[in-house]
Amino acid sequence: MQQIGSKWWKFDFHTHTPASMDYGKADHQIKQTMTPRQWLLDYIQHGIECIAVTDHNTGSWIDRLKIEAENLRSEGHSIYIFPSIEITAHGNIHILGIFDIDKTSSFISQIIGATNYSGTEGDSDAVTQISPQDVIDLIINRGGVAIPAHIDKASGLCTVHSSGATLKQILTNASAVEIIRTHDEYETNQPGSSPLHGYVSLQTGLPEVIGSDSHHPNRVGRAFTWVKMGTPSIDGLKLALFDGDDSLKRSDQYPNSPNIYAENRITSIKINKTKYCGRINEFSIQFHPWLNCIIGGRGSGKSTILEFMRTALGREKELEQLSSNKEMFNSYSKLAKKAQSRDDDGVFLEDSSIHVEYLKGENHYKLEWRYGDQQISINRIDGQNVIQEEGNVISRFPVKIFSQKQIYEISRSPNYLLNLIDESSIVNLTEWNYKWENEVSTIFQLRREVKDLKTNISTKSTLTGQLNDINQKIASIERSSHASILANYQKSLNQDNLIRNFITGNVDFLENITSYITQTRPIKLEVNPELFINQNETTTQNKILELQQKVEDNIITFNKTINDVTDEIKGLSNWFDSSALKQEIIANKNQYTTLVANLQASGVNNPSEYESLIGTRKALSERLSKIAADEKTIEQKESEIVQSYNKLVELRKEITARRRQFLVDINDNNANFKVNVDFCGDKQFLESSFRNAIDKNDTTFSNEIYNEDDNGFLNILNTKIKEISEDNDGIINKIQDLKNGFFDKTANTILDVKLSKRFFDFKNSLSEEEVTALICWFPSDSITVKYNDGRRFKDLSQGSAGQKAATVLAFLLSYGDDPIILDQPEDDLDNQLVYELIVKKIKESKCKRQIIIITHNPNIVVNGDSELVVSLSQQSGITDFLSFGGLQEREVRKNICDIMEGGRDAFSQRYRRIVSA
Template sequence: MNKIYSDWFKVDLHIHSDFSNKTKTKDYDGSFNIDILKEKLIENQVKLFSLTDHNIINAEAYKNYYDNFTNGDPVLLVGCEFDIKVKQDDDSFLTYHTLLIFDETTTEKANEIASIIENHLTETNIKERSVSEDEIFELFQPYHFFYIPHAGGHKNIIDAYKDADIRKAQEMVLLMECAHEKVKEKHRLRHQQEFDKLKDPDFRNKKDEAFINFSDNHNCDIYPNPKNGATHEFYCLKGEPTFETLRFAFIDPQSRIRKQQEVDLLKNVKKHISTIEIKGIKDVDDCNIEFSPNLNVIIGGASSGKSLLFNLIGKKIGNNKHDFQKYNCNDSEVLIKASNSQTPQLTLPFNDDEVIYINQGDIVKYFETGDLKELVIDSGRENQLSEAKEKLQSTKNNLLSEFETFKNRFDRFNSSYRKDFIIHEGDFESMTNDKFHFVEFTPSVELIDLTEKERLLENISNNISSLKNDEIFEFNNSENTVVESFENLIKTKKELILQKKLTNESISHFIEGVKTVLDEKNNNLESASRAKKEALSRKQSLLTTCKTLFKQALEFDESCMILEQLKCDNKEEIKVTESVKLILEIENNDQLRQGITNCINGGEIEKSIYENYLVLVRDNNNLKDYKEYTEDRLIQKLKKETKLILNNYDAPRTYLDYGGNGNSKNKSPGFNAEMYLKTILHYEKCKVVMIDQPEDNLGNTFKNEDLINLLRDFKFLKQIILVTHNPSIVVYGDAESIILAENTSGQISYSQLFLENKDFQKLIIDNLDGGKSIFDMRSRKYNIKKLLNS
């Protein structure tokens, strides 16, 4: 199937025939045969070429080719290689070579131009033919042609002018739509800089000097190699094989001229959408749309079906952000095909991280709502987002854990405060009498609970048994010996634990026996001894109760201090690109301390948390909103009064940190939208970018400059599909595929256009606001008026 978008093809506009021998001695090697050349061109997939002999046109070869031309053959443009003479300061002349490629493809025009050359040079020695620039313009003024001078190697324009007036050469080249031929890589930058000096400032440094190399073949039998026998590296143009494609290429070489090696890399693009076959959709004409792997734009008037197609594609690739259902259309017969697939299918699933899908208005909405989750997903950082949110949740859980500790310590403090702190009348007299009693027995032995140790050894035993019987481990004899040795060790430790348990039981029985004996003896003493024992016991109880109260007061105060010092200013950073970070932030404020204080009736923020809660200890009715205090109600109240903070951990404030350019919190929606696009386009895993009218959220400067540069940079790395009404995106972005949506009396149709086709250009202009001026600006690369007046 012929491509219906701008695709790459090989071009060779510098091929000689044996007619060059007429003007240059022994210039052509061997015999020339146009049919053999044609075979070689087809074999090498060259789509556009020219026969450019020295100062002469082989009209017979042109006639032969045109007479036998069939559709699909390489297109032949009339051309010639001229010796251009340049007068030096000493009145001598130096010549350089330039190709003239004409917008002519007929025998009649080849003969006509050949006659002009012969008539003008009839009195000149055929071996010494040359013309001046002025003569070129006078002779061929009625024709459209390209001027392609050698800018490197033998007979180049720089050498011819460097001792004359190099500025004249620069002006002459800039005045025309032309390219430089035969320029080595290391010389290109110098040429670019020199020519930039003469350009209008608006057009400087745009990398738009066209450099292109052709074969300069002098023997069709060895085509495509040049006369010196070196291997030729083809150059490719983007578009269809026409003169208009040349014009577009020389106007926009960065997007439209590539070496074959570079094109091979571009064509080795990642998985992308190849075609969509629309069929059976009500009020939409059946059609087949073929997508470029690069920049595709959907244009058309209001209600023409642009967004319908956009959302249809979204549904067919399984993106959950599509909005196709709103059209109430049945798409069961619509088929879609991937570049790496042989047949169309009902759906073409992509992984979530392979597609960026942005609906109209989405970008600004992200920043308005403060939720940049979609940006993170689109930029391929979803895992990092999950990790960041988990950290914030962990911090929230720690806060809740501190609340629980605070509440538990308060309850213990509160419980101790409410105990009886008493000693009976006469207890001091009883404690000081001279009677004796048997004191309580306090053993120094600390018994250890061995239940967990037994369970641990039992689990190990069971696991060893499973390990030995599992064939997957393939234990050999020596390994089995190690396992058995370990199993015996566990058995030994089981016996040790059993022995320790028996010892513990004996000690425990002994201690209980001693206590029983002491109690019996004390009970048999006289009343004064028993009173002394009871008084001393109550004293010890009072001391223990007081000690416990102060200890629990200190523990509660410790929890109060922790909450006093706790700052809810957590921040997690996700590196999105080298210069952009996504920030998840819990803002620092006094809401935590305020919330804890608010739990108390009459709570005072200037007092410490501990001081405020002493009020609740003295009177449990001071818990706000509750007439009666319970343990559960305190934790409920704490969570309620700090709900805003706790919710922030679940939905933290998100914003973009642009490094030296500030952050999205203090930038306009337009600026943020621009940074968003820059960010997501850098995501390497993404294969397809779909945006419905990106210009709606962007400033004019960004649309016409930065966005265009972004699209041009990334369209050769991933497939881009845009709905747009902005002519700059289409024309300056150099869209490879333009899909025109039209609505005629409610019936929607889609057709495909490409920029370099003259017939299509009017349709494109008619469907884009300001389209004509954009086309004009694209053609006006330089300030020609300034050059003419210089």
């Protein structure tokens, strides 16, 4: 796969081949048998990709190695040869000269000739006739980099010269120095032993590299330097050396690869058939895992690329969520529509499509958006297979996208940062929302149940009075002389009903059983001679038939038993009709009938009312028992409501604690800004959220609720919350004081605000659902952002537009590992703010997360050390590329200087002498 932009290359600055006389040391056989291919494979095995072939005063193996390296690259290996030499300069000081990869053995021979080296090629048996300083100048003038070799070891500069003045003179134009052991290592092991004292005292600022200086295969890979550049070239190496620590890492300090990429990253965008981009041929950008900068003049379409990505990644609604300003979403909507004419704002055509490729760990996805269906399809790429998957694009493919206007709006209203904070795994808003909604739902359900139960028990007083009256009537009748007749009559009725119910119920039951058995027959085995032939089969068949006959016999027996029992029960009925008890029942009924007739004849009320009264008393008693049970249930459910509300309070505290926890590391690691979460401190959305709870989403009652003159109980609540901002329990109590004013029907003030008659009537007319919503209502948290003006931290509202935007941008770059895409974030920022805040944050963040920036500020591109720079222009109304690559590419550097105001100054600031390269 072709390298896109810059990366860290494993570079060995100091190597030897059999062309060096001392190659193999005592192992003479290895020198005779070593081939260029095997020599290179030894380095490949150790992950070395760039090799400076620095034989002693010769370049005879270089052409052979270059040919073999090309063959190995065609086989899929990553290996590059830098034609180089280790020159034995006057004074027996070894100096490495490293040249571009297109140079040859012949070129190296010319370098040797120019030094007037008179010794044996491949050996160090003589020195150059020119000074070490002249050797360095010669290498530099011939387009190479000059590095005094192993300056702390034998034949090294610092072991030959200790004088600071001499060292300074020789090192004036050196590109770097090779140091085997650092000064600190020497001093730690044995104070005063370091040969680097004179060099260290000069404070040259020269980059320090290390190579293996291997003269034998078993020494390959023992030391190397990580070098950050694009496709290996001398320009890339020079840039890295000028860049110093930002582009060089010694293996003794960084043994492991710095090429660590975020798990989630965008690998490419492909745009087809839009008005200005990809209209004729597909427009495609491949992205680097680290910092990508898209530059171009006005009208080049660079900002539209961001909006295309916003569309394909389903992030258009964020334009509404992160700001109350609808202008941004309206502008996007005008852009993201079908163009009706040449001058229309819309950029899409009927067959427009956008493909974004996204890497999640090892899984490669392609997100496809088409104008025709306005849908985003998710496709996983598995080798040659494309597997369509379901899911939510926003949750499955995280990315942050911010235009300059979004950043400006956030800086005006920092509370919108809560939406971003809540996306973090520490806050885990999805889990918290689930718990919160579950608890709110529980409170709503419990209060509905209590309301229904209270409706049921509202009749308790009436029913109790009715029961008292009934009991008095029954007692009056039972106290009369007819009480025994009435009692016997009631008893006889119950006896007769009980016996009759037993007889008829059991007869019906048994007849149902008989009917079921008659209508349902057991499953019979169909005898099939073809299935049951041999002895085992017929034995099994006979066993089943035997059991089948037994089942049928038992059914017949069971039917007979049922019929016998039924006859016995019917016989009981006949026996009962002639029994002594039946005669007593008949006598009691006759006595009752006679009593009724006599009472009616004498004008006495019908004592048959007694039976009705007994039934009524029973019904009333049952209803009152149910009410008593409901009262206990209400007590239990009201206790559950209190418990659930307490859980709600704890959850409300918990979300603030999670947000604050998320900010701990960010605040600790940033000296330029601080972001804090204030518990229930929101004022921006305070009124709207409260009105939504009480279902009064208009501007009425502003004097009581809230107005811009700081009147109303919400203003008072917000003030009281700020006064005790660190006391969460105290804040909850203040919020409860406000709610109590609504729950108390007699209250005519809320937080000392006098209520008008209209509002008094309104708050007392709230429905149960609205009261419950108010119980569950709490003000949102607020965000306080402070910036460092160089002397102290000040509230962001006091900052300039540039300070506000820079602070918000620095915050956005301070957390997370998901890709972030920014459009011209430097607007309103002066170069000092860009460098001190933004560039530093970019450099800190880009190895942890992918950054894509559309920019016209060269400081971001150059000093941010953009791994990939995409230069765009508009040709005949169509967006096209000017250049594509890393900063080492001459065409890229030229376009930065030509397109971006201050581009040349930015290069001068960073690379000094390389601007003219």
